[in-house]
Amino acid sequence: MNIYGIMAIYKFEMARTFRTLMQSIASPVLSTSLYFIVFGTAIGSRMGEIDGVSYAAFIIPGLVMLSLLSESISNASFGIFFPKFSGTIYEVLSAPVSPFEIVAGYVGAAATKSVMLGLLILLTAKLFVDYTIVHPFWMLAFLVMTAVTFSLFGFIIGIWADDFQKLQVIPLMVITPLTFLGGAFYSINMLPEPWQTISLFNPVVYLVSGFRWAFYGVADVNVVLSLGMTTLFMVTCLVIISWIFRTGYRIRS
């Protein structure tokens, strides 16, 4: 195991994050605050409770997930796309690091950053709403699992993308709609049929629901199912990544 190799990639990626601190931290915090002001305070004050939770508190897990997904994907995809684009990837390819070590470095850093951000958003939320977390351990577990899973997914996008546009297209065209329709701002039980059933095909529903269960003990779908779906998605990403390295797809000509 090349621990120094993993550390080198990890530190390199974290340094990149801290160099662009404003972009990396400030902008998600700012946009989350805006969501709270608009949805939590302005609109929320006119909404009833959902499952016994005030609307402002209800949207917290969804908002964290919203940022977590998009940040994980954009961090991890950019992290591997950029060296590919600039050519500096030659060094990683010529180094004695295994695919696992490469992924651990890049995805580990991207996930770390997302988790830090998720926690920061939770702290920011405290300024607007008073909430308590019923299952803190599971909250953290979902946070970390989601960050890792979507960083893996971002890594795949970063390998696949051969221009900047492709890098943006999946987060923009797929992830954002799925998140908005994934019950971040409402319970899917509030939807009429057939939308409620259709929603069950949206993987984000399971993430948000599980995460919200960790906060308030209430969920749209069974929490075990949430956990299962998250694991399934993670395993799928791992399988794709191992295929990428086995075939050299878009990294080794």
Next chain:
Amino acid sequence: MPHIIQVKDLNKTYDSGFTALRGVNLDIRRGEIFALLGPNGAGKTTLISIICGIARGSSGSVSADGFDIASDYRMARTKIGLVPQELTTDAFETVWATVNFSRGLFGKAPDKAYIEQILKQLSLWDKRHAKMRELSGGMKRRVMIAKALSHEPEILFLDEPTAGVDVELRKDMWEMVRQLRENGVTIILTTHYIEEAEEMADRIGVIRKGEIILVEEKQALMSKLGKKSLSLHLTEPLSEIPPTLSEFNLFLEEGGDYLRFEYESAQSDQVALLLSRMNESGIAIKDLNSSESSLEDIFVELVQEQ
């Protein structure tokens, strides 16, 4: 002892369908400086990329210090340092950070003293806190070399190291290459500047259209393929070459004022014979001047053949 690099029947066809290497066999000796010469597009970078793990061969095998580059890639890559042809650097990283990054990536524990030594050798020490984008092209090239040396490799690949580099850096670089060889590092370089190969290399390989067409000791190559030419300034111009000298490869030049004798490096005894024959025939000379073909002439001839 086995060769430090062994390339066996290596073929490479890119996804585009273009075949860049055809049945390449190449053995690099431990501790030598090997120059790989070839025109643009011959496959030099492709060959190096495969040995270093950046590209994959389509068939054939490569080993570095006895380790197969595919099945034993960790051991093989640990031995190798690469300075690629393109100057690709992380614009926002400092010199110090990027060189230490390389060392870590190659699995070596941090060693500040060693990195300091390399940076000083490459006249980069004063620039260690500078960001890569603030450096000139020559300085960047030095950083690339420092990165390649950061993990103390036993084999160093330099892909066109002096393309677009000023004279001073080129001199520094040759000095450093010699130094490295003295420390036992094997060096493989590709170059367009034939004078470099001529000056530095122990052995020379010529690659053309993906095929290695020749590998030879530099000295042997130069004497085997090199042509010499002796130019004789005659006291009296000649109108034609006298029959007594017909066995020699002679040319009359400048209206008969000069007689030029062309011969292979290996047949230098011919010169004495020619001179005594001329003496016998009563042809006097004022002056003489000899020259030999450079590696460049040899190279151009080789590559243009066929």
